[in-house]
Amino acid sequence: MTEEERGAVRTEEENIMNWEEKVKRMVPYVPGEQPKRKDIIKLNTNECPYPPAPAVKKALQEFDYESLRLYPDPDCSILVEALAKRFHKKPGQIFVGVGSDDVLAMAFMTFFQSGEKILFPEISYSFYDVWAKLYDIPFEMVPLKEDFSICADDYCKPNGGVVIANPNAPTGLAAGLSDIEKIVAANPDSVVIVDEAYVDFGGESAVDLVEKYENLLVVQTYSKSRSLAGLRVGYAIGSEKLIKYMLDVKFSFNSYTLNRLALEVGTASLADEEYFRETCGKIVATRERVKGELKELGFTFPDSSTNFIFAKPTGITAKELFEALKKEGIYVRFFDKPVLREYLRISIGTDEEMDRLLAAIREIVGK
Numbered sequence: 185m186t187e188e189e190r191g192a193v194r195t196e197e198e199n200i201m202n203w204e205e206k207v208k209r210m211v212p213y214v215p216g217e218q219p220k221r222k223d224i225i226k227l228n229t230n231e232c233p234y235p236p237a238p239a240v241k242k243a244l245q246e247f248d249y250e251s252l253r254l255y256p257d258p259d260c261s262i263l264v265e266a267l268a269k270r271f272h273k274k275p276g277q278i279f280v281g282v283g284s285d286d287v288l289a290m291a292f293m294t295f296f297q298s299g300e301k302i303l304f305p306e307i308s309y310s311f312y313d314v315w316a317k318l319y320d321i322p323f324e325m326v327p328l329k330e331d332f333s334i335c336a337d338d339y340c341k342p343n344g345g346v347v348i349a350n351p352n353a354p355t356g357l358a359a360g361l362s363d364i365e366k367i368v369a370a371n372p373d374s375v376v377i378v379d380e381a382y383v384d385f386g387g388e389s390a391v392d393l394v395e396k397y398e399n400l401l402v403v404q405t406y407s408k409s410r411s412l413a414g415l416r417v418g419y420a421i422g423s424e425k426l427i428k429y430m431l432d433v434k435f436s437f438n439s440y441t442l443n444r445l446a447l448e449v450g451t452a453s454l455a456d457e458e459y460f461r462e463t464c465g466k467i468v469a470t471r472e473r474v475k476g477e478l479k480e481l482g483f484t485f486p487d488s489s490t491n492f493i494f495a496k497p498t499g500i501t502a503k504e505l506f507e508a509l510k511k512e513g514i515y516v517r518f519f520d521k522p523v524l525r526e527y528l529r530i531s532i533g534t535d536e537e538m539d540r541l542l543a544a545i546r547e548i549v550g551k
């Protein structure tokens with residue numbers, strides 16, 4: 185029988201296997217639940233409980249709907265220039281994308297091509313290993329210390345790249361800038377990505393180190409501190425060389441990433457620095473108060489520099505508490521994985537929302 189004849193007598197089942205063998209198989213990242221009900225107290229995805237800046241509302245009201253007829257600017261110039269101004273950088277040092285997830289995915293695609301293992305902490309943003317698998321990048325997950333802090337020395341060995349979330353998620357712990365600089369300086373032959381999704385709530389940003397280190401890429405987002413998770417805007421700051429390589433990949437993938445509305449509104453949001461600082465300040469104040477109250481209830485947690493607390497209850501398992509709170513209409517995040525399953529990640533809401541959370545916890549644990 186020739187090859188061709190054999191193909192013709194394949195059973196139907198064999199044919200199905202045949203195409204399915206060619207499929208990329210992924211275990212996707214699971215985002216936090218977005219309930220349809222409106223009366224939920226939503227403390228599960230680290231969104232900001234306060235509205236976006238008034239300048240955002242104005243930009244939306246003034247938005248020229250007819251302009252949607254046309255493609256948006258592929259260079260995203262107004263937003264790139266506004267971000268460059270805010271961070272005292274050149275426009276050529278800024279890359280923007282559809283949320284920082286898009287920016288990070290693009291950075292993985294661009295910089296982690298050596299075939300050598302990339303390094304990131306074992307407990308960190310759970311998208312990192314998903315992207316590594318998606319792009320066939322070998323990786324090593326580096327254990328954290330007992331107290332969840334990172335050990336900078338662990339990242340000072342040959343690698344194909346490094347990714348560090350600082351402050352880290354879901355632990356909430358921030359690493360000092362000296363540790364970050366140590367890692368960047370020790371790796372002149374690979375790109376180090378610092379994911380600063382939560383930096384505005386108390387971390388030390390590495391943004392100014394990009395002048396000193398050509399291999400450092402700092403990624404930030406509008407989703408947490410700017411109350412604009414629904415707009416999907418993120419950005420990276422780095423050397424002009426790094427950004428040029430990312431743009432080359434972006435323009436090989438999708439030229440029109442940010443839509444017209446996101447460009448306008450994202451730019452307007454930067455005009456309201458005072459509102460931004462005030463909102464972050466309110467969240468930090470609420471977080472510090474809630475830390476005290478949770479401690480009194482017997483919870484333990486790493487010291488958060490973010491807009492969430494990664495807290496371990498006593499007298500009840502995290503899973504039981506998660507489910508009991510859900511019944512009360514209060515959503516927090518539970519990760520059913522080793523170590524993480526002892527904790528709940530609780531986003532910081534308004535003072536009133538946090539009071540209702542604390543009252544519900546007291547009711548549930550009988551305190």
Ligand SMILES: *Cc1c(COP(=O)(O)O)cnc(C)c1O
Binds near residue numbers: 282283309349379406
């Ligand atoms: C939320 C988050 C992101 C992604 O946020 P976007 O909404 O895609 O900007 C990236 N990294 C970490 C650590 C996050 O928590």
